[in-house]
Amino acid sequence: MNLGNSLVQAYLKANPETRSAVNATLLGNFTSGDALVTAHLSPMIDWVYRRIADQVGAAGLTAGQARMYIEELSVFARYNAQFLKAAATGVEGFCPELAHELRRNHLEEGGERGKVPAHYVLYSNALLSDLGLLVNGHVPAPETALLVGLHQWMTGSHMPSLIAGAYYATEAVAIAETEILRDITNRYGQLTIQRTGSDLKSLHHYYELHLDDGHEAAQVEGLSVEAAHIEGLARFIKESELFHIDLPQALDGFLQIMEGMTHWWAELAHRAREIT
Known part of the structure; x- marks a missing residue:
């Protein structure tokens, strides 16, 4: 990826x-975190992911192309819980409230005892039971390994504000990415076993768990699991002065991860076109 083909x-x-x-934010001259998120970053994410969905073109994928996407998209879910835990530890001395939110997300993703199992376990088992796809142990493509590496480097940062912005980017795209993934698994089911949507019972449960505002797994009233993650982390950017978040650092972290994720999708789309 270069400046010429970056969606950002x-x-x-x-x-x-x-x-x-x-x-102006990076130079310290724009200081409203709320305006930055509401008027600029959120619309950017919506615009970028509409184009990513168009690039993927789930409805026109072959079974081989859909399988490639499913395998690669499964990888980050393996590691997200441990990244959230590391990020929470990294920021707890600077901003315990942010650490609390990251740990809440960690418990949801990693499987809080007595509640929903780890999301990666739910997803990988759903792929196996509904579609016969084994993604456990899949060795990622270089672009996927790079994305995982970017997140790992980010969670080890000595700058808590950078972690705040970077994890906001990670979670802010989660609904859009889950919807794209749902379209891809539906396409694979349609082509291989002639089943989609609620006929893929375990996958349907997984997607409802993440996207349904009224699902029993939702812990914040009126918000789905993913929507609550987005709003929970956006708060620290929107109220940056209250939480002493350095807004230029937070935006830098956001851009690092946002560019990384859009690069990843572009590379996967290129890889899909090479599959015959």
């Missing part, structure tokens, strides 16, 4: 007011 850079070029806000 394309958005900034098409939206000069956001480019100005990004530049």
Whole structure:
């Protein structure tokens, strides 16, 4: 990826007011975290992921292409819980409230005892039971390994504000990515066993758990599991002054992970086109 094919850079070029806000934030001249998230970062994510969904084109994938996406998209889920735990430990001395939110997310992702099992276990088992796909132990493609590495490096940062912004990026795209993944697994089911949606019972449960505002697994009233993760972390950017979050550092972290994820999707789309 370079500046010429980055979706983030394309958005900034098409939206000069956001480019100005990004530049001013990094230079310390734009200090409203709420305006940054609401007027600029959230619309950027929506715009970028609509284009990613178009690039993937789930409805037109072959079974081989869909399987490749499913295998690669399974990898990050293996490690996200441990990354959340590491991030919480990294920020707890600076901002215990942020650490608390990251640990809450860690327990949801990693499987809090007496509640929902670890999300990776639910997902990998659902793929196996519904589609006969074994993703456990899948060796990731280089672009997937790079994305995992970027997150690992981020969680080891000595800058808590960078971690706050980077994990906001990670969670802020989760609903869009889950919806794309649902379209891909539905496509694979349609092509291989002629089943989609609620006929894929375990996968349907997994997606409802993440996206349904009224699901029993939701711990924040009125918000799905993923929506609560997004809002829970966005709060620390929106209220950066209250929590002493350094806004330029937080935006730097956001851009590092956002660019990394969009690069990953672009590389996967390129890989899919090479599958015959």
